[in-house]
Amino acid sequence: MVLGNTIYGYNYEVLLNKGVVLTNTYITLLKNRGFVRIYIDDGETADIVLNDPISDKIRIMSTKNIFKTYKITQSAITNIEAKTAESIIKCINAPKIKKSFQESQAFKQLCNDINYFIDEIMNQDILSGLNSIRSIDNYTYEHSIDTAVISLIIGKKLHLVREKLVQIAIGEFLHDIGKIFIDEKIINKAGKLTAEEFSAVKQHPTYGYELLKDIHNIGIVSAHIPYQHHERQDGKGYPRGLKGTNKLDDKGVTFTEQEKMIMIAEIAALADVYDACSSDRPYRPGLPPDVVYEMIKNGAGSQFNKELVDCFLSVVPKYPVGCEIRIKNGKYMNFTGVVSSLNTHQLLKPKIRLLTDNMKNKISPIEIDCSSKGIDTEIEGIR
Ligand SMILES: [Fe+2]
Ligand SMILES: [Fe+2]
Incomplete structure (x- = not known):
């Protein structure tokens, strides 16, 4: 078997190059690194083009910078002993953490590259497929990239202005960063979470918002993507139980309106579920794309903004290329x-x-x- 795509390791170094012949040793190595699926180049499908909406170069650059931003912020919190949500929020707002985040080279670079990222996506009308292969190590960062890709394709279809697209991109890149303030054992747990563990996980939108809300390059609107990405139209989401209007009215709701979701967060909520359910995890394979497609369709009105789902279904194929x-x-x-x-x-x-x-x-x-x-x-x- 010949490898059909380049595989990257924990630090985004090349683990195996596209075109390499897969020996038993390589296969064991990939399994040990948590890869559950790879592309194989088998003469019969070699002409099928798996169109990643973004180039390898931009994907790797942005993923690397998200990864480094996470790590730098994480290293600033190693000594935090806080246990309750209130005390964790207090720590997040400590100047030391904000500073290490805001002044990190990786974060600055991530912001600088956003326009290239958006430009590449503006060349496509539909999401013909997502090309990321994930291991345990890079799941969160690739997930952040792919939710940004999906959201920006929806944003393009909705003719959102550039400023909104930038808000979407940065908010999506960092939408799960609040997870770094939660015990890693809970975040990576394969089985069902206990009620206590789940209530800890449910704090990640708030932690993310607290970290990003006053960071100069991000802005308060983008910070509401992490804050609201697990909210639902019917008010049954978390952390605040906000509701949605089920309409595509970008002017109607602002982030200052306490009880309503903003549209870019509604886009993020949809992209988050689509990507998470489609992806393989070490403990379960991803659902087939048509099943996830139906899930989103069925969630219209209750979980997701109804008019937004219609838009989503017009840009995401039920059966993507390579499916x-x-x-x-x-x-x-x-x-x-x-x-x-x-x-x-x-x-x-x-x-x-x-x-x-x-x-x-x-x-x-x-x-x-x-x-x-x-x-x-x-x-x-x-x-
Ligand atoms: Fe999340
Ligand atoms: Fe997420």
Whole structure:
């Protein structure tokens, strides 16, 4: 097997280069590092282009700077003994922590690169696929990048002004930074959290907001992304139980209105769930993209802003390129394959390539355009 994408390690050094032949030693190394999925270059799908909306260069630069910003801030808090939420908030507001955050080279660099990041995304109309491969070590940083990507594509569709896009990007990059003030054992716990642990986790939006609210390069509006990204339209979210209007009205609500979510946070709430559910974790594989798509659709009105969900469904394909699928009907029933390309005007009906038959035997590839007249092929995503 030949590796289809470059794999990066804890410090964003190259672990394995794209094109390398995977020996048993390499496979064990990847498993030990917590990788549960990688891309394989197998002649039959080599022409399928997995379009990452951002270039490797910008992805790596931004991920590295998020990682370093987290680490620098984390190192400033090592001696904090605070236990209650109030005392932790007090510590977060200590000048030492604010200073180490604000003056870190990584944070400055992250802010400097935002415009390049946005420019690259402004070249696309739909999210044809996300290309990040995650390990335990880099999950949070890649998650932060990918939620920014999803949110900015929605932002583009909504014709948001540049200033708003910048607010979205910086808020998303750091939306989970409050987690550094919570015991790592709880954050990385694989099983179900106890009530006590969950109430500790539920503080991360508040901690993130407290850290970012008065940082010069961020601004109060962006700080409301961390603060509100776990809130819901029906008021059942946390930490404050804010509500939403279920409308796309950017002018109606401001962050000073205590009981309502602001729109950029509503975008973040949606992107957060989409990305988290799609991603593999060491203790469970990610859900297939079509299942997550349906989850978002079903959450419209209660969890997510209804009008925003409509916008999301128009820019995110149910079956992205590279998505593994199974045929549900007809003569190819139970054959499996991958989505080879999208039909941009019929996002629900992509082009697919079948690679195995109903007995899981390899076949010579069969290409089907699900949007063609007379084709009634039904597909489902698999993992
Ligand atoms: Fe979060
Ligand atoms: Fe998140």
